[in-house]
Amino acid sequence: MRYRKVTRLDNKEVLLDADMIRLLIAIDETRSLGKIAQEVGMNPDKLSVTLEKLLELKLVEPVSKKNGSSLGAPFVKELKHHLSRAVGPMAQIILEDAMSDLNLSGKEIPRDQAAELISILAVEIPDEEVRMQFKKAMLPLIKAKI
Numbered sequence: 157m158r159y160r161k162v163t164r165l166d167n168k169e170v171l172l173d174a175d176m177i178r179l180l181i182a183i184d185e186t187r188s189l190g191k192i193a194q195e196v197g198m199n200p201d202k203l204s205v206t207l208e209k210l211l212e213l214k215l216v217e218p219v220s221k222k223n224g225s226s227l228g229a230p231f232v233k234e235l236k237h238h239l240s241r242a243v244g245p246m247a248q249i250i251l252e253d254a255m256s257d258l259n260l261s262g263k264e265i266p267r268d269q270a271a272e273l274i275s276i277l278a279v280e281i282p283d284e285e286v287r288m289q290f291k292k293a294m295l296p297l298i299k300a301k302i
Contacts, residue, residue, distance in 0.1 A: 158219045159207070160185035163272040165291050170213050175206045183210075185219045226264040227298070234297050235265075235274075242281045242290045250280045270298045 161183055172180070178196045193203045210216045240247040254276040255262060258269055265273060274294045281287040 158185050159183050159216045160219050162217050163275045165271055176209055179206050183216055225267045227267055227270055228264050231297055238290055238293045239277055242286050
């Protein structure tokens with residue numbers, strides 16, 4: 157099975173031990189756990205325990221075999237709306253840059269990349285309170301079927 161890193165939107169602190177950090181850095185959805193274990197020098201038991209901790213913290217997730225669903229035009233429209241409220245007229249440029257960085261088209265956002273996109277956009281919002289409001293407004297939209 158393969159795993160990928162997850163971008164958390166909650167900004168809560170997490171404590172990681174050295175093994176968790178090594179494994180988190182090495183996780184790549186294109187490589188199997190066996191290859192990653194060899195790279196970081198972990199035996200299967202240690203790998204299993206460490207991976208379970210990362211899963212509990214929601215820092216990694218399994219990669220599904222099928223393509224994940226996409227968030228279409230309604231999501232993109234809401235994303236632009238909330239970003240415009242947060243940063244003003246620069247929203248379109250910021251959004252285009254972030255989508256380009258993630259190799260995304262303007263029409264659909266893969267559901268599994270939406271949180272990462274939102275995190276990248278949130279960094280561009282200078283006011284901490286407005287940034288948190290933006291993230292809170294976007295979270296239900298990711299979970300919704302739009």
